[in-house]
Amino acid sequence: MADIETTTVSEDGYACTSQVGDFDLQIDATDETGPNPNAALVATYASCYLPAFRVGGSQRGEDDLGKVQIDASADLDDDDDLEAIAFDVHVEADLDDETAADVAERAEGICHVHSALREGLHADISVYPNAF
Structure with a gap:
């Protein structure tokens, strides 16, 4: 088993939401919904x-x-x-x-x-x- 596991999903476009433990982290390559x-x-x-x-x-x-x-x-x-x-x-x-x-x-x-x-x-x- 890995020490760190995350899941990153993009439903559409360039924004992604990563699940990191109990936290959601929003990253957006276009800087529209989160930092790039x-x-x-x-x-x-x-x-x-x-x-x-x-x-x-x-x-x-x-x-x-x-x-x-x-x-x-x-x-x-x-x-x-x-x-x-x-x-x-x-x-x-x-x-x-x-x-x-x-x-x-x-x-x-x-x-x-x-x-x-x-x-x-x-x-x-x-x-x-x-x-x-």
């Missing part, structure tokens, strides 16, 4: 990286990062394939540059989506401490 697959992947990547960043902070003795927000952006090539991803990580805590870089690097090793993507598509990450 590339946007969903970027959001999923950020949603995996953010808790990994918190774990990385905890490993570094920074247990109270406060509010953390990732502003993610991505570039597409001429075929609309993801070419580059960038994360601007805004952290409420006042981290020095060395700690911020170490936490970001630790998070890369923890984030499962980061590990699953081809190396050339790993996010270019900038951390902004004391952001809120």
